[in-house]
Amino acid sequence: xxxxxxxxxxxxxxxxxxxxxxxxxxxxxxxxxxxxxxxxxxxxxxxxxxxxxxxxxxxxxxxxxxxxxxxxxxxxxxxxxxxxxxxxxxxxxxxxxxxxxxxxxxxxxxxxxxxxxxx
Numbered sequence: 001x002x003x004x005x006x007x008x009x010x011x012x013x014x015x016x017x018x019x020x021x022x023x024x025x026x027x028x029x030x031x032x033x034x035x036x037x038x039x040x041x042x043x044x045x046x047x048x049x050x051x052x053x054x055x056x057x058x059x060x061x062x063x064x065x066x067x068x069x070x071x072x073x074x075x076x077x078x079x080x081x082x083x084x085x086x087x088x089x090x091x092x093x094x095x096x097x098x099x100x101x102x103x104x105x106x107x108x109x110x111x112x113x114x115x116x117x118x119x
Contacts, residue, residue, distance in 0.1 A: 030096050031058070036064065038051065039078065050089065089103075089111070
């Protein structure tokens, strides 16, 4: 995922000190190798495109799961993780540790590259 901001594309930061996320926080299990967590809202157009990109990546990379979280329904988690806009994507390793974080619409190639840090 690229550094900085370009025409609505994802804004990325590195390792996140928020700890680990698991089934209790996500409402589902983690991927065997990595998990792509997407925070979305109902009327967010970039969220729909992000859902498509992350779903495609999860389908083509074995052991990777995509979990979408409704930010409005999970304000507790949004606040705990410092989610400021939607879509925000967290890349978790197999243990649920956040290894990458991006706000905005990610490119498929950038998501695949970010998975390299998680697996």
